Amino acid sequence: MSSSLLILLPFPPYTTYFTLFPSIFLCQPKQNLSNSLSFSTMREILHVQGGQCGNQIGSKFWEVICGEHGVDLTGRYNADGESSDNHLERINVYYNESSGGRYVPRAVLMDLEPGTMDSIRSGPYGQIFRPDNFVFGQSGAGNNWAKGHYTEGAELIDAVLDVVRKEAESCDCLQGFQVCHSLGGGTGSGMGTLLISKIREEYPDRMMMTFSVFPSPKVSDTVVEPYNATLSVHQLVENADECMVLDNEALYDICFRTLKLTTPSFGDLNHLISGTMSGVTCCLRFPGQLNSDLRKLAVNLIPFPRLHFFMVGFAPLTSRGSQQYISLTVPELTQQMWDAKNMMCAADPRHGRYLTASAMFRGKMSTKEVDEQMINVQNKNSSYFVEWIPNNVKSSVCDIPPKNLRMASTFVGNSTSIQEMFRRVSEQFTAMFRRKAFLHWYTGEGMDEMEFTEAESNMNDLVAEYQQYQDAAVDDEGEYDEDVDGVEEDYES
The missing domain is CATH 1.10.287.600 (Helix hairpin bin)
Structure with a gap:
């Protein structure tokens, strides 16, 4: 009886039919087609920065991203004579387009004292952030993890979560979160890990990537750094999916040795980090031949759930004086990105073995050449790779290089030598x-x-x-x- 009823039912109206089977109706002019399908390519990332260190790294990162997408100091798109299609096609990954045509970063900025926020606001890019997304207290955490996690931070966390929710609701298909913080202080470590655990509760299936600045071995800013860092790692092991491990000493070494800077500033260090941060997500934001994203990165790099702490590197890094003598080629980039001196954390990959690694190339290059170089690295240095995970280097190629470079590469490695830190x-x-x-x-x-x-x-x-x-x-x-x-x-x- 029910089957005959089904046959007698009339077709639903065209509008309903379109919602059920849109592909049948998609014969329309090309520009409309791309607009109607643009939602499928949006894989937004929500950026959170906390504490003094996190906010300084984060604001440098936004300078780099604005440059890559042609967004000026007021948040307007400024083509600058380059192809606008590539800039704008997936600008929504990191930006929300406001009704006035401005591009507003999907960023939440938090701190327990107003100082860093004020300096960001009064800085060159201070006007691009949504004013409501600055959330700060007055008392500070005083380098005390407990203040950030249990007392002062706990009072402010609901206000931060409200802003995070608002930003998440404005996304079509939120891919995940990236958090910038340090582990040695009070706010970035204590309140940062509190926020990560709250976000994990509310968005359990979204990726959580952190850029975490660990205490340096020789340079210590704070006596209680070991306490704050250990309490933070305890949280990150459970609640983060991917942790990019950084530390100031390794970054200083790169500035001294490789870039030949005599007096590097925190700005120089943060610029190094921001290059890596933009490289990790470039495949989401620009067209490429071999794509990568936060989840692909995690699936290929994490053989065991707790071992998700990665070393990162970036190439090319050359001093201003020697730039004209170096040819930017895939072998040259490969050689530099695997160099132990290029790692942005104080652990030597030669003291351990790579479980997995990922190389993200940017610029016009042949995927065949990239694959050959990766195989070459593994064959020549086979003792530094675990033999029980064959083909453990993932590579991706994005066609658009960073600003002012012909090609570049970002390295992310899961090495057992990170245990040194x-x-x-x-x-x-x-x-x-x-x-x-x-x-x-x-x-x-x-x-x-x-x-x-x-x-x-x-x-x-x-x-x-x-x-x-x-x-x-x-x-x-x-x-x-x-x-x-x-x-x-x-x-x-």
Whole structure:
């Protein structure tokens, strides 16, 4: 009976039919077609920056992105004689177009004191941000993780989440979040990790990528850095998908050694970081031959869920004086991006092995040449790659190079040598925690010693995990039985 009823039903009106089967009706002029389908290419990223360090890195990043997309200091598009199609096609990844034709960054800026916010507002790009998206307190976190996570930060977090929600609702298809913060202070570490855990609760299926500035081995700004960093890593292991690990000392070294700057400023350091940040997402924003995005990056780089702390690098990095003597070629970029001196964190990849790596190239180049170079690197340095993950280097090629460069590349590597950083911080943490030094500042904000003990053991577990996979060999699990071994020996002979 029901089947005959179905046959007798009339066709729905055309409007309804279009909503059910839009592809049948898509024979229309080309420009309308691209407009009607533009929603499918929008993969927005919501940017959050917290604390003094995070806000300074973040504001430098927006300078770079504005330059790449031709957005001027007022948020207007300024073609500058270049192809507008490439600039505007996917500008929505990082920008929201307002009714007045201005491009407004999808950015949330937070801090527990007004100082950094004021300097961003009064800076050259201060006018492009939505005024409502500046969320700040007055008291500061005083380099105390507990203040950022449990007291001062907890009072401000709802206001920040409201702005995050508003921005997320204005997206067509939010791909994920990127957070800039440091782990040594109070706001970026304490309130930053609080925000990450709240966002994770509310948007569990969106990607969470962080650019985290770790305490430097020799240069210390704050005595309690090891406490703040260990408590932060405890949170990042559980709540972040991808952590790009940076530190000031490695960045200073790049400025001194490679760029030959005699007195590098934080601005120079932040410029290095922003080049990497834009490189990681360039495939989402510009057309390319081999695309990559936050989720593809995670799927290809994270063999085990807790091991998501990456080393990053960028090429070309050359001093002003030697730029004219260097030819920008794919082999040249490849050689520099894999160079240990080029890594932006204080861990030496030669002391460990790569579980996985990703190379994101930008500019006009042949994918065949890129593939050949990647295979070449793996063959020549096979001892530095774990043999039980074959073909563990992912590459992508984006056609549009960064501003003022013919080609460039961004490197992201998951190396077991990153444990050097965790081990160093853990040793400093243990030395102070054994004597309960400075602990009263944290317990005074309501924290319990137990939380310190848990964070310490989580960090030590992480180091042990990296070491375990560094030492692992193909046949550790005993997958092969004797017969198979015999066959293999015959084959080799």
